[in-house]
Amino acid sequence: HTVEHDAFFDTIHVAIEASSRDVQVSVATSDAEAKQRAAKAKRERYTEIWSFLRRPGARTLAAGGALEGRCPNCGAPLENAQTARCTHCQALVNSGDYDWVLAEITQPIEWRPGSTGSVSGLKDIMQRDPTFNRQVAEDRAGYVFWRWMEALVRRSRAPLAQCATPAFVEGVSREPLGAVRHYRTAVGAIDLVAVTNDDTFERIYITVLWSSARSPRGIPTPSATVLVLSRRMGVAGQTGFSHARCPSCHGPLPENDATTCEYCGATLGSAGTDWVLDETTTPHALAALLARSTTSAGAVPGQSSAAGYTGADDGDDSEDASDEPIPEWATPDMGNRRERLLLLMRMAAVVMADGVVTRQERRLLKTAARRWDVPFEAVEPILAGQIDPQEMEMMRPAAPQAFFNGLVSAALIDGKIDGREEKLLLDVAANLDISQADAKNTMYAMTKTARSGSSAHT
Template identity: 25%
Template sequence: MKITTSPAGKRLIPTAVLILLYSYSAMARVGGAGGHSSGGSHSSSHGFGDGGGGGLGIPLSPGMIVVIIIGIVLYTMFKDKLNLGGNNGQPQPLMPSGPQHQFPEGLTPEKIRTSFMELQQAWQQQDLGKVRKWMSDGVYQRFTAQFAMMKKLTQYNRLSNIRIQNIAVASISSDGAYQTADVAISFSMDDEFISQQYPSLNESYEGDTDTEYWTFIKRTDSKISGTDMYNTNNCPNCGAALENTLGEVSRCLSCKTLTNNAAYDWVLSEITQMEDYGGKNPLLNDVNLHELTKNDPLFSIQRMEDIASNVFMQIMEVFTGDNNKKLLRFAESSLAEKLIQQKAAAGGFVFDRLYLNDVTLSQYNQANEKLNLMFTLSATYQRVQLGSRLTALDQEMDVHRFKLVLSKDLAALSKPQKEIAFSYECASCGAPYNDTTNDTCSYCDALVVDTAKNWVLTDFGGY
């Protein structure tokens, strides 16, 4: 998380008010991670105890009411100093601080605008068919997991008056055989979150303004130039027209190439809220890690964080009722069994919003001839149980923190691996997994979960 300092005492009360208001609102739009940042007006319909209307049934305690009233009073007193309204009372987007960079070759403001606007449309329609070709597997998994939850809660998100105010490259990094670019997108929009069956979940925001950091990744050794996956609909390898039905595996039906291979064009690999953005990962400069992975052409920190986010979202889907088979694609058998037991003990629930705020490769070690990568993750969500009315298992949207470990044999890092869709295709032959109840690939008999071939989940839990 990026921490900004200011002169002592100058903004103590306004900051406290922002934190208070932040804690009582939940973000709906693309990339949302738990709170609207500034500007605009907000309304919601919390029909507590409204029977068939789907109320959460959580009474506000006197203490909570007092806190809310104090927050409103303080906000009213200090709203001019907060400068949330911009010029003439109009909300202004939050602008990124720090130096800005030139756009790297092949990544243009036009591609950024296209990706931003088309993903807002895909989010509203809960259909990633048109945008799958240029997004990483981890980003795809984040959205499909959220769509699954929204469908269970009969939710949809209506966005309007979407305006991009500014696009700036905040950071460029070399990451193994890849280059990454963090692009700050400042925007405004009207945002309405609607549940047909549970109107107590409804919220709306007018003039919502914010800045998000979109991370794009591209291979530095690519010999392909001029490819534009954002404004064309053709396979970057064979030129065939792409179907808008690409799913878990983004492969061209004609030549079987992965369209979201970063050798062809810049691929959207992460979306981070401004309050969670921490800039470059210090491990980018870790000499020992570079030495351990120098012979693996597919290794990069950003790519590994994408795999970690993919794994996390699939675990969350399993916890909320998806097939346990998913775990058998990427987790050690003992850990998979432990997670299945945790699922049974927790009972049935779904997430009212599930936002993966941040995934960071924070540490690594070598043990038992394996390289173990340790990730820290934060996610914002509220668990609820379905019925004629919702029962809240968590009193409000809150941030939860997790740790996750992926392991691979050190010897495997020196062997070139196939570019595959993680957990959906065999690391040995590239064939799709048709039946994950088997512990071997149905085509080549290779083990599905094998640290000698692929990254395996060896530890997971909250902290």
């Protein structure tokens, strides 16, 4: 598919075409019955992008590596399958230092080459910790995200016990989650977007684009969450891609909520040894607060929420926030279908702010869905009031003007804003407390810019 290279890793992205028959069965279903039901299901073809990483200069041994039961560094037999460390040369076999390791599986519609955009604070942390790199940080965030999701689904603190702060873990079990459920959860992209530090801790902010259905037969709808991971200053990363293992001895983590390694006794889930989940926030809340926190770089942006359903920060002045420049990573990519769908969902959430959706608003939302090539069915639960209030609050923008600009960009996807779209945009603007005059001026200015840009490329 494609090949990438930087100072830390060589990356090969392989497009794999396959087919499968998928059915949902009860845990009590026998293997024979499950296979019989699967045989009757329709075979569906799909493509996935598998991303493999390896350190520059590393060479795969002719005799094979971990897949063949050998250390990829010295070639000795791997004697203990419970650890990722070779007992002969002490190499961490799945670190990517010696052989290719699978780092990510992505759907083609979500795939994009590398991480995008510059990262504030990245150079500073790389000077403090030469082993730090984006690939491992983003891989760590992916591991933590799935542990967090498991904790939400199970309503249990156990999945987070070894990778989150005690306060966050306690919050997951304490915070009411209402009727929110997650089915067929999938991750679309994971990107490091900012790094900060104070005298005690350093923090990395990683945006996760993901989707899930709210009912067993519902349409998966997209979400964007920023994971805030913290680590004590002075700690260097040595675990490579071995996130499900003790950071000290690399033994497998216990399956319960124990916070000590059963092999070496090291403390797990501690910012003193590894990156741990400290809080969650939204991209726009983070962007607005980072823009205003240049005098306090160590402050933790965003409103803390163990469940992750966060809206505007209580102390955030939305008008002031809208005047701040929004970084590229926090603005919608209108070439990405997922982000267009997320915009439509947030439009629906804004329209529902007064608890009433008129027939005209519904028709206009359908028009937007058709023009942007996204399924209107994805917003039906929002318009029907079936989405948990906390999640609805998360969808409402922390920076109204920046969000409105994104909607105008979406309307201009075909180069123009027709009368029906203008009505919907003005309706959304009213719900955002943006005056009709300001909304019209924004639409006029952005339309003019879009047309001049188009003319420059003809």
